[in-house]
Amino acid sequence: MHESVLDAADRIKRLEIQGARNVAIAAIKAIEAGAKRSKSKEKQKFLEELTGAKTVLFASRETEPLMRNAIRHIVYAVETSDEVSVRELVDVVSRVSSSFLESLEKSKEKIAAVGSKRVSNGSKVLTHCHSSTVINMLRKAKDEGKSFEVVCTESRPVFQGRITAKEMLDAGIETTLIVDSAVRYFVNDVDLVVVGADAITSEGNVINKIGTSMVALAAKEARTPFYVVSELLKFDPLTIHGDYETIEERSPQEVWKDAPSGLTIRNPAFDVTRREFIHGIICEEGIISPHSISELVSRKHPWIFEVT
Numbered sequence: 669m670h671e672s673v674l675d676a677a678d679r680i681k682r683l684e685i686q687g688a689r690n691v692a693i694a695a696i697k698a699i700e701a702g703a704k705r706s707k708s709k710e711k712q713k714f715l716e717e718l719t720g721a722k723t724v725l726f727a728s729r730e731t732e733p734l735m736r737n738a739i740r741h742i743v744y745a746v747e748t749s750d751e752v753s754v755r756e757l758v759d760v761v762s763r764v765s766s767s768f769l770e771s772l773e774k775s776k777e778k779i780a781a782v783g784s785k786r787v788s789n790g791s792k793v794l795t796h797c798h799s800s801t802v803i804n805m806l807r808k809a810k811d812e813g814k815s816f817e818v819v820c821t822e823s824r825p826v827f828q829g830r831i832t833a834k835e836m837l838d839a840g841i842e843t844t845l846i847v848d849s850a851v852r853y854f855v856n857d858v859d860l861v862v863v864g865a866d867a868i869t870s871e872g873n874v875i876n877k878i879g880t881s882m883v884a885l886a887a888k889e890a891r892t893p894f895y896v897v898s899e900l901l902k903f904d905p906l907t908i909h910g911d912y913e914t915i916e917e918r919s920p921q922e923v924w925k926d927a928p929s930g931l932t933i934r935n936p937a938f939d940v941t942r943r944e945f946i947h948g949i950i951c952e953e954g955i956i957s958p959h960s961i962s963e964l965v966s967r968k969h970p971w972i973f974e975v976t
């Protein structure tokens with residue numbers, strides 16, 4: 669296994685790299701770097717290396733279909749390529765990786781263009797955790813000259829909300845940080861809730877940072893619009909075959925380092941927000957109903973259902 673893959677997997681596991689997009693980007697770059705340094709002489713061996721890298725990266729975080737879709741796409745391109753020379757196959761990996769990264773970048777900009785229209789001048793927007801896609805959309809709204817405030821949750825146990833708060837302040841946006849349990853207290857006071865996504869299921873349910881479903885519940889009760897901001901490729905194709913999205917459970921140490929012995933601590937990283945709580949998914953194709961996700965993904969990315 670090449671060091672670039674092991675290193676990326678380790679940084680992803682430790683949350684040094686966090687958020688679905690950043691995880692996928694790091695994994696793609698690691699696969700490409702590993703492929704470029706491959707010592708394999710035959711296609712079969714090269715494929716075995718790629719498959720090994722795929723296994724290691726998949727295991728680094730379990731609830732990341734964008735990363736899985738990207739890696740499957742790259743491996744599939746090699747498997748189905750007519751090329752037999754390893755040098756040519758490395759080029760295939762580079763080409764597919766670059767085009768995947770480019771399309772991720774384009775989607776991010778399209779999402780920002782669509783989503784920023786929902787941020788009105790003088791409004792207050794609440795977000796949970798740290799989503800680079802949400803941040804980019806809010807920055808765009810700011811760049812368009814809108815004046816608005818952001819309320820962000822701490823996002824216990826590892827406080828990704830602090831990253832959001834710093835990035836929003838850096839963008840010149842008035843920002844308030846609240847504890848996660850204060851969401852109901854503030855949600856009446858905000859005009860819009862926007863969150864990112866780690867996974868979207870075939871039924872249109874969304875998996876995001878633990879606590880997102882509670883934010884959605886509070887938003888629904890307060891009649892505050894709740895939007896998910898996400899690339900279509902966070903769709904998990906396995907859910908259409910009946911598989912459930914696995915929810916990563918992280919170390920209890922993140923919750924309480926020197927907890928008394930005998931205490932059970934549970935630390936799921938994500939939860940599921942059912943589609944009926946979601947006003948819309950702001951994606952690169954526009955604002956869509958969660959119900960239409962499977963149909964749209966099969967139209968825009970039919971390959972997603974082919975590769976396993």
Ligand code: RUB
Nearest residue numbers: 686687688689799800801864865877
């Ligand atoms: C991050 C999180 C983010 C999504 C989307 O959780 O839940 O909302 O990953 O992020 P963690 P992005 O910190 O555990 O990775 O929009 O950047 O893909």
